[in-house]
Amino acid sequence: MPSTPAPAAGPMAGRREWIGLAVLCLPTLLASVDLTVLYLALPRLSAELGTSATQQLWIVDIFGFMTSGLLVTMGTLGDRIGNRKMLIIGCTAFAAASLLAAYSPNPEMLIAARALLGVAGAVALPATLALITFMFKNPVQRGMAIATWMSTFMVGLMIGPLIGGVLLEFFWWGSAFLLAVPVMVLVVVLAVALLPERKDPNAGKLDWTSVALSLLAMIPLVFGFKELAKQGFAVAPLVALLVGVVFSVVFVRRQRQLDNPLLDLKLFSINTLRTALVLGIMVGALNSGVSLLVTQFFQVIAGLSPMEAGLWLLPPSVAMVIGLFLAPPLAAKLRPGGVIALGLGISTVGYVILSQVEAAGGLAMVVTGFGVLLFGMGLPSSLGTALVMGAAPPDRTGAASSLQQTGNEFGIAIGIATLGSLGMAVYRGQLSENMPSSVPADAADTAQHGIPGALETAERFPEVLEPARAAFTSGLNAVSLVSAVLMVGLAVFAYFSLRNVEAAPMGPPDGMGEGGPAGGYPLTESAAAEGPAPEGLPERSDPAEDVPVPRAEQRRGGSE
Known part of the structure; x- marks a missing residue:
């Protein structure tokens, strides 16, 4: 193409x-x-x-x-x-x-x-x-x-x-x-x-049957993934996931039969939107899984209070905000696939740093690695949202917004369930091998249920604390290493899947529009590149009910 x-x-x-x-x-x-x-x-x-x-x-x-x-x-x-x-x-x-x-x-x-x-x-x-x-x-x-x-x-x-x-x-x-x-x-x-x-x-009438089906699909799926992180592969979360999948299938079939569906499935035929949604889910999953362990590291391993942990999180959070605002001007000069791949590559470096953290004296390294990770995440985060919203037809932006935010929810739930389970498996395995022989079986079992259980056990058996901290850090290392490998794959996927999406024009030479700053972001592939709008979707142009632009603004710059 x-x-x-x-x-x-x-x-x-x-x-x-x-x-x-x-x-x-x-x-x-x-x-x-x-x-x-x-x-x-x-x-x-x-x-x-x-x-x-x-x-x-x-x-x-x-x-x-x-x-x-x-x-x-x-x-x-x-x-x-x-x-x-x-x-x-x-x-x-x-x-x-x-x-x-x-x-x-x-x-x-x-x-x-x-x-x-x-x-x-x-x-x-x-x-x-x-x-x-x-x-x-x-x-x-x-x-x-x-x-x-x-x-x-x-x-x-x-x-x-x-x-x-x-x-x-x-x-x-x-x-x-x-x-x-x-x-x-x-x-x-x-x-x-x-x-x-x-x-x-x-817009047509709201189909309340579809509303009920969407609830019966979404809530069990999110519940199932969250409970997998807490219970492992227990009966309740697996049944919830099965129920969610069944109702998802029923929901999709009904949407295909309706003239005015609750969710227009033709949106998924837009390549840019579909790719950005997939990237958002996967990036959210990797980020949430590691973020959960990092925040626990601050409080449990480093022994910080919630307020102290919040202060230590300031530098990584600022780094992500910087990445968010650097993305638009970068995307004005480069293809969005390249900018997103660059961000994911930077995040990979952050994951590699976290994979080398040790329990003793590892706080500075965790802050550094997490800061690099979040800075890289800032680039695809803002561009991905812009791609979803820019690719959607104007009268479907509400639906596109809900898809993007639902994808984020699923990504977070999936990441905590899968990567959280991986970290817990590594923690239990290593702690079991290094459990001091002086600890009774019931106390050892409590410690192996998670790092909070280990802290509780350490009040009676202090010798549990160091091997538990080392085991938790090993879990963080393993999750970070797996995330680094997956992030490389996502970077390659983003680069090639979005290679036909051009950079957006930069706008005014001074980089400033009236009343606020300007940058640039990739809207989507043009109509010529992506083809006509899928059957049933309007062409991507402004709807008739747009707010009129004042004449003074229309005269400014030619594009207004």
Whole structure:
């Protein structure tokens, strides 16, 4: 397939759009802050509410189950009734559910509130990315907008432990949930004033049978992969995976039969979108598996407090943000396949460094390796999202956004299940071989269930601690080495699969558009390269309901 030039730049965004971007970044920032704050608050709320171990797991996991199960439905619903409307509904519901969570008198109510928070998140999140794609029509600015949107998640992870530490130092555990209320109210007010509405005027009715089937497919799949990481190959997660696969098949067959499907399967016939989704899932899987072990290394092996671990995570997180913002200008000069392959190659170096870490004195090496890894990850992360959104027809951006975020959820679940299981297998094997003979069988068995069990056992038998730390570090080494090998394969796949996607034009010579910075990002293969839109999908052009561009902006630069 011959390569062709990228599409011409669209109209430049103004100050209103950049302020709107800040509004759309707030829910993403809050979601990442809430994640780390919850982990810090969990021990205290568990003590006050008297939660069991099972209830603690549901308090943490129910949010992800509900979000992943409803993303496809809510993304498609946003295309039908309007993305701004969905954002307002989702943020309002998130604020109300946060209040319920903060003042929950028992574990059951808290679990229910967390479920409602997951539903609200699924309503709001696809709308944010769909509106960004709609507001920033110039690929130069859209690349930077998407990088900004993604970087807010990393900023939230950086400041989350610090905010959580302050809140829990001076207030009760419910303050961790109340943090969301004023922010979401602000988003709702500003959304009404600043954000445009975007929807497909020709969308059909929502098929509620498909909605039910998507839930019955997604939730068991995510649950199954997460439980595999905790239980291994036990009956419950395997049955859940089987149920999810069966309902997935039924869901796909129904979508093929409907005139107005919940998920338009023709989107997967777009090569650029399909390739970017696969890369997103795989990269997310490798990153999540290693990240889980690295964060445990900080607290369990290095003995850092949650706040200290958060501070040590600042340099790697900053490195990823730098990678996110370097990707658009690089992609303006190089093919995206090359930029993504470069990023994955850099991440491979980070994995190799982590594969050489030792338990004693390995903190600096872990920070270095993790920083290199995350810097490399920044390049494909923003470009992959831009490719998905740029390749989708304008009236399917809500569906494309939900696919991209659902892929992330699956990638994280798969990575934690598979790579987490590999790390645990190495840990158990090495600890079994090096278990001190003075440790009784029951205590040794507790230690082999995981590093938390080893710490518990070490309170009575201190001689367990050093071999357990060495075994855990060996698990990190093994997972990192396997990830490095897989990352090389992904880099080759990305380079050749995206070799026909050209770089986007750079836009204004000074690199700046009105009201914000400019970069460049690869939109997609042109219509000539990819062929006409698949049957049933509209051509990739702006929909009739686009917000008109002011005449002053139309006269500027010729492409506006």
